[in-house]
Amino acid sequence: MLVALAGALLGVAGFFALPAGPASAHAALVRTSPTQGSVVQQPPREIVITFSEAVTPVREKIKVIGPDGKRVDRGNPTISGDDMHVPLRGDTQRGTYVVGYRVISADGHPVGAAFTYSLGAPSKNTATADVSSGGQTNAVVTAGVSVADFLGYAGLILAIGPAVMLMMLWPRRLERRRTTRLAYAGLGVLALGTLLELYLEVPYSVGSGIFGISGSDLGTELVDRYGVAHLVRLAVIAVAAVLLRPVLAGGGATWQRWSLAVLGAAGVTTFGVSGHPGTSVAPALTVIADAVHLGGVSIWIGGLVVLTAFVLRQADTDELSVVLPVWSDWAAASVAALVLAGTAQALVQIGSLDALLHTTYGKLVLVKAGLLVAVLVVAVFSRQLVRRGPRDADGAPDPTVGRRLRRTVLTEVVGAVVIIGVASVLVQTTPARTQLAVSGSTGQNGVYSTTLTSSLYQLQLDVEPAQTGPNELHLYAYTPQGAPLKVVEWKVSAGLPAQGIEPIAAVLTPVTDSHEIGQVTLPVAGDWTFSFTLRTTDIDEATVTTTVKVAGT
Template identity: 50%
Template sequence: MTVAPRRWFARLAAAAGLLVTVVALLIAPATSASAHAVLESSSPAASSIVPSGPSEVVLTFSESVRKVPGKIRIIAPDGARADRGEPSFAGGVVTIPVDPAGGRGTYLVSFRVISADSHPVSGAFTYSVGAPSTPPVDSGSDSRANPVVGTAVKVARFLGYAGLVLLVGPALVLAALWPRRLSRRGPTRLAWTGLGLVAVATLADLWLQVPYTAGGGLFDVTGEGFGSVFGSAFGAAHLVRLGLLAASVFLLRPLLARPTGRADAIILAVLGGATLLTWPLAGHPAASPAPAVSVVVDAVHLGSMAVWLGGLLMLAGFLLRQADERELSAILPIWSRWAALAVSALLLAGTVQALIEVATPQALFDTTYGRLLLAKIALFALVIAVAAYSRQLVRRRVAAQRPAPVRRAVWVELAVTVVVLGLSATLVQTTPARTAVAGPSSTEAGLFSTRLSSPLYEMQVEVSPAQRGNNSVHLYAYGKDNLPLPVVEWKATAALPSAGIEPIDVPLLPLTDNHAYGDISLPAAGDWQLKITARTTDIDQATVTATVPIR
């Protein structure tokens, strides 16, 4: 194999590796607590026993939430609907009217709402009137999250970021750095491809938001669902983005074809800045403790990324291959200063973002969001080191005479930043660390949590509050690939051999295909043996046992 084919093979292998990495990031399974708002309290409280039927059930969330039509239900012990009329929403407080004349026994409250950052929040709990009974089954409500839709949302986010890079880089370089003698055809095609990707990703976001918030499949969309999305801040931001993209076309066309006037360039820059604001207005920053600061900082972060990565793409793909030494001597010092400014803005904006979204140093290590952010910082540090090497070559005026070392360094920067884009697409779908730690900690809430293994599945077991009296049990089944595993039938018993207490059946209610919930009263303290049997097919089942310390 000659040198040239070897180089192309190495580049192809590197590209394939990057693609696998990005896809792995995009399809990484969400944790069991993937909502971006948390249910802080309820009245009646979860698993509580009240002497008489309440006239309303009140849910209090950590941030403002909106309605998902038909997804808040209260089921009476006999299986009938106990809620009366539509729930009312006031910020993070949801009030559900209930028939107070309902019978004694256990009631099931299931909910799915939309948090202020446009992400769905779903869950269920029970309370009992008079005395507990077998929990009812809500056969008319399905709050499961469709994994195909979840993955499609991440892919759409990634394509939107990639399109922004492909659009900003060529537009900026063609407007200010492109040599007149070189053909503009390649960069122009790249810019139109980027604009098309942003538009397609925006339309995909609008479509996917309907099943994403309602809990359906890719084509489970309704007029009511679209009306709800278009009437939200998320929908408004995306519609404004489409309008701004359409307006930009008329100014972008002459700029890509030939050098344009300063007035047109300024107007186009203003439209671009306004377009950048639509991303944070539709996500986490709009729901942060300091929304004005978060929105501006996130837009600066996104714009700096597009300038830096888009400029690198233009260098590697066009200028370092086509420009001569005299042209590179003029272009590279200017680009080096631009890149330094973009990187400085990235670092500053990223620091402010981290302080707002992470809140505490411990959350960096204790939350999925924090760990993803640490990985992004580590990759970014690698990119900074490579960029510093390139800048030294430019300062020594070596790059214009021998562009090959700079080209290699630029490709390394591009390769790593592609993975950073994948991490960013996953981060915007991950619960912010400030929210993940907003609820009571496991120690404070008395939550017992463990992961059990069997030949068929991995079982996540959560018992709360792990004290004498009423306890709630949540079971989550996962396959060996760590993806949610559908369970056909659940069985569970609890026993305390040291006190001579024989196994007690735990009534279980399947909430989704891999998640079951139950209530049980544990009368004594000690190490209870919780035995769970999950049947995954007509013939395949396995049993695992957890030792649960009850105080």
């Protein structure tokens, strides 16, 4: 039973840890200069790419290719605030230039893609082969990062929950050996996940294969925030492994127990420091909230695993009469802590009702909250069984109570594992506040720019001038990994439902297989709904929409 429960925890978490669509990068493109798809008459001295936050460039992945297929960038790119500057040689050859880039966002996630601009007039053929790889991440590396992340979460749960139960609430009569092994197995899984995260972050960041990194790449990783947090976690695991042995055996000094409590707090804090919470608008709040959230989840779910696998099967009626009421209070406190901490994180990462309802991150939070409510309903039923106690009205042992309690506790475990799976998808999703801030931004030059995603593609869109009258559209299609994508058929329309204006089809002109220019006339101001249907094969197509605020002229 123990193996099955642990396997379910790891297996289901691993399943949900698989990449969740194309939005895995958490710095978002805001604008470029020259604008994507624009035609300039004077050669620019530099390319300026603005992101939603400060980024670190992957220098070997940043290239500007001219119409003749040769590089025209010179020197290294520089960062100024949220802007990346790529100096150019001042090439005067007419035609289309391709800019490929790859950068690392503040939370360690890479973002990369390519865009074009033209000097004088567009070229018929565009050299994209040398830059298309800038936005790609090796599929094996991506899957490995996801698996490593959730080995870490599962190991944390299997280490903390059993350890707390053994130290604080273990019946003296019951043997400790198997539960102690579970706690140490959890530590081992946590250490393995941490080592894999630390290594795989390097090829994940630079865009190489799993064995395609250099010593300098790894050295750079070890001294940044992500690397230091993981090294601290490994140190915590090593010290905890030594201090746990006498404590889990039923002994240990008071200082050892307090030391383990401090180490546990430090260990869970490293998860927030190296992830989204450490880069939020209120990092101190979100890192603390994340630590409380993880601690509550670990005690709750890890304790449920121990209850189901050991205590409810081995303890007698008198022991259960003592253990279960205390555990019920612990579980209630843990759930309250994780709910409050999770709410605090959501308020910071989401920030508004609009972001909650209209972003992928916000919708996943709603799904997670709904699942948690369902699990809590089962937990309330379990608590009622605990209050009844394992004896009937006459004081005799009632075996039906134990059986029903095992079923409800097992249901809680399964439900909690599913919640962890949904939470794993959140790790791969751009926070709602960031997504809403950069999605649908209209720059000072009157160009509306946004990036839309589906399961088949990413679509970068420019609408110029986003005013009543004729508007020009630039559409760029990319794979979920950021490489230019050949589109078989494009359909674009714009409608204004609030004023009863039916969708108006845009007139499209192909530039390349992945780039189209369109024209659409918008007669009145308002919030226009643009719809884009892209067919990538004979049978595969997907539709994405966005709302463009069109100003009056």
